[in-house]
Amino acid sequence: MSGWAAKQAKKAEWAEARKLDGLDATHKEVNDTRDAAMGKGEDQLFEKKLSKEEQKAEKERKKAEAKAKRDAKKAAKGKPLSKKKSKENLEKLAQQEAAMAARVDESEADRLAREEHIIATFASQKEQHAHAKDISVRDVTISFHGANLIENTDFALNYGNRYGFIGPNGSGKSTIMKAIAARCLPIPESIDLFFLDQEYPATDTPALDAVFEVDDERKALEAEAEKINDALADADEEEQEQLNQRLQALYERLDELDAATAEARASAILHGLGFTPKMQKMPTKSFSGGWRMRVALARALFLQPTCLVLDEPTNHLDSAARAWLATYLASYEGTLVLVSHDTAMLKRACDSIAEITGDAPTADKPGSGRRLETYKSCSFDQWRQQRAERAQRWVSTYERQKEEERDLEDFIRRFGAKASKATQAKDREQKLKRLREEMVDRPPRDVIDLAATLADEVEALKRAQRDGAPEENLGDTVASPLLKVRGGPVL
Numbered sequence: 001m002s003g004w005a006a007k008q009a010k011k012a013e014w015a016e017a018r019k020l021d022g023l024d025a026t027h028k029e030v031n032d033t034r035d036a037a038m039g040k041g042e043d044q045l046f047e048k049k050l051s052k053e054e055q056k057a058e059k060e061r062k063k064a065e066a067k068a069k070r071d072a073k074k075a076a077k078g079k080p081l082s083k084k085k086s087k088e089n090l091e092k093l094a095q096q097e098a099a100m101a102a103r104v105d106e107s108e109a110d111r112l113a114r115e116e117h118i119i120a121t122f123a124s125q126k127e128q129h130a131h132a133k134d135i136s137v138r139d140v141t142i143s144f145h146g147a148n149l150i151e152n153t154d155f156a157l158n159y160g161n162r163y164g165f166i167g168p169n170g171s172g173k174s175t176i177m178k179a180i181a182a183r184c185l186p187i188p189e190s191i192d193l194f195f196l197d198q199e200y201p202a203t204d205t206p207a208l209d210a211v212f213e214v215d216d217e218r219k220a221l222e223a224e225a226e227k228i229n230d231a232l233a234d235a236d237e238e239e240q241e242q243l244n245q246r247l248q249a250l251y252e253r254l255d256e257l258d259a260a261t262a263e264a265r266a267s268a269i270l271h272g273l274g275f276t277p278k279m280q281k282m283p284t285k286s287f288s289g290g291w292r293m294r295v296a297l298a299r300a301l302f303l304q305p306t307c308l309v310l311d312e313p314t315n316h317l318d319s320a321a322r323a324w325l326a327t328y329l330a331s332y333e334g335t336l337v338l339v340s341h342d343t344a345m346l347k348r349a350c351d352s353i354a355e356i357t358g359d360a361p362t363a364d365k366p367g368s369g370r371r372l373e374t375y376k377s378c379s380f381d382q383w384r385q386q387r388a389e390r391a392q393r394w395v396s397t398y399e400r401q402k403e404e405e406r407d408l409e410d411f412i413r414r415f416g417a418k419a420s421k422a423t424q425a426k427d428r429e430q431k432l433k434r435l436r437e438e439m440v441d442r443p444p445r446d447v448i449d450l451a452a453t454l455a456d457e458v459e460a461l462k463r464a465q466r467d468g469a470p471e472e473n474l475g476d477t478v479a480s481p482l483l484k485v486r487g488g489p490v491l
Contacts, residue, residue: 108182117145118175120184122155131245132188133159133306133335140185140372144175150356153371155185157307157354162329162336164346164380167356171370173339176356177309180337187307190249194305196313199292202285207275210284211298212266218254225250256304269298272324273317290316301328307335314342325349346380353383392451394443401439408432 112118123139135157142149149172157163167173179185181195200210228247235243270280273294284292293316300308314322322345329336329349337354340346358370375383408428415421443451 109179109184112178112182112184116178117143118179118182118184119143120179122185125186128186128188131190131242131249133191135185135187135191135307135335137185142172142176142179142184144172148370149176150370150372151358155372156374157335157337158352158376159306159335160333161352161376162332162350163338163352163354163374164350164383165337165339165354166346166383171356173356174311176372177311177337177339180307181309191306193307193309194300194303195309195311196297196300197311198296199289200284200295200299202287202292204283204285206281207270207284207287207295207298208263208266208280210295211270211302212262217303221250221254225254262302266298266302269301269328270295272321272328273298274321294321297325305334307337308332309337311339312341313338314340314345343380350380351378352376353378353380355383388450388454391443391447392454394440395448395451398440398443401435405432405435405439408435 106114109120120140120142122137122141125137135155137155140153140155141151165173165177177195178197180187181193181197183193187193203210205213225247228243228250232240232243267277267280271277275294275298279287284295287295297310297313300310313325317325322342326345326348329338329345332349336349338346338350353375355373355375356370357373375386378386408431411428412425412432416425418425
C-alpha cells in the first residue's frame with residue numbers, strides 16, 4: 001500500500017471513530033444514541049403494543065404492587081392493617097401453604113394429572129395378592145387433555161412376557177407408558193417399575209459407579225428383611241407363610257444386588273452399550289446427552305425391575321449396541337413393555353404384542369373408541385401375519401356385500417315397476433335395507449394393498465410347494481405394507 005493510500009485509510013478510520021463517538025453529530029443525535037443505548041423509550045414502545053385489556057391488566061398489577069408496598073411500610077412502622085385486610089392476607093397465606101403442602105404429599109399420578117392433564121379411570125378392582133407380579137385392570141380409560149387415548153378396555157400385563165407396544169404415530173403410546181410408570185392404574189406395590197424417560201444427570205460420578213451403586217435399595221431391602229424376621233416369632237401360621245414368601249423374594253433380590261458381582265455385571269452392560277474401559281471410568285458430565293441416556297439405560301438393565309418400560313431405547317444407539325440390547329432383552333425375566341420403530345428389535349426382543357386399535361379421536365368426537373388389544377405368546381412376525389389375514393377378511397367381506405348390493409339394486413330397478421314382480425321387488429328392498437345397515441366400512445387403500453400382498457404370498461407358497469422349493473417365511477415377506485395403517489406408520 002502506498003503512503004498516500006495508507007494516509008487516506010487512516011483518515012477514514014479516524015472519521016468513523018468520531019462518528020461512532022458522536023463527536024460529529026448534532027446534540028439531538030448524540031442524546032438519541034445515548035438514550036437508545038440506555039433503553040430509553042422501550043416503555044412507551046411496549047405500551048403501544050399492548051391491547052386495551054392488557055393495558056388494564058398491567059395497570060391493575062402495578063396498583064396491586066403499590067398497595068403491597070404501602071402495607072409493608074405500615075407493618076414495618078408498627079401501624080396495624082385494617083381487620084378486613086389482615087383477614088384477607090391470612091386467608092391467602094393459608095391457601096398458599098395448604099397448596100404447597102398438598103404438592104409435597106401428592107402422588108406421581110396426581111402430579112401427572114395436574115401438570116400434564118393425563119388422567120386414568122378404571123372399574124373397581126378386587127383386592128390383589130400382596131406378592132402379585134401380574135398387572136390386570138378392568139375397564140380402563142386413559143385421557144390426555146380430555147381426549148381418550150384408550151377407552152373402556154381391559155389392561156393386562158403378565159409377568160415374564162415381553163410386550164412390543166404398537167400403534168399409529170400420535171396414538172399416545174408414550175403418554176400411556178407415563179401413566180403406567182406413575183401408577184395411575186392400581187398396580188400392586190410388590191411390582192417395582194422403571195420407566196426410562198430421561199438421561200442420567202451430568203455429575204462427577206463415573207459411568208460405572210452410576211450404574212452399580214444401588215446401596216439405597218440394598219439397605220432398604222435389608223431393613224425390611226430384618227423387620228420380617230422379628231415379626232415371624234409373633235405371627236400365626238397363615239401370617240408366617242406370607243412373611244416367608246416375602247422374605248424369600250427379598251433374599252432373591254439381595255442376591256441380584258450382590259456387591260461382589262455388581263461391578264462386573266455393570267461393566268458388562270456398559271460394554272454392551274458401547275462404553276470402553278476408559279469411558280466407564282469417566283465422569284458422566286464429560287458425556288453428551290446421548291451417551292448419558294446410555295448410562296440411564298444401563299442402570300435400568302442393571303436394576304432388573306419387575307416391570308421395565310422402555311420408550312424408543314435405540315434412539316441413541318449404534319447398530320452394534322442395538323444388536324446387543326435386542327439379545328439382552330430377549331432373555332429378560334421380568335415384564336417388558338417396549339416401544340420401538342426398530343422392527344428388528346421388536347422381532348428379537350418381544351414374545352407378545354400390545355396394540356392400540358380403533359378410530360382416532362376428533363374434535364367433534366372426543367371419545368376415541370380406541371382399545372388396547374394384547375396378544376400373549378405372539379411374536380412380531382405372527383402378529384404381522386394375523387394382521388394381514390384380518391385385512392384380507394375385511395376386504396373379502398366388503399367386496400361380497402357390495403356385489404350383493406349391486407344385485408339387489410339391479411333387480412329392484414328392472415322389476416320394481418312390474419305388477420307380476422312387485423312382491424319380489426318389495427322383498428328385495430327390505431333385504432337391501434338390512435344389508436346396508438350391516439355393511440362394513442370401505443377398507444382404506446393400505447388394507448386393500450395388504451390383503452392383495454397376502455394373497456400373492458399365499459399363491460407364491462403354493463407354487464413353491466408344487467415345485468418342491470423350500471418354503472419362505474411369510475411374516476418376513478409381507479413386512480413393508482403390513483407396517484402401514486391409515487394415517488401413517490403403525491409403529
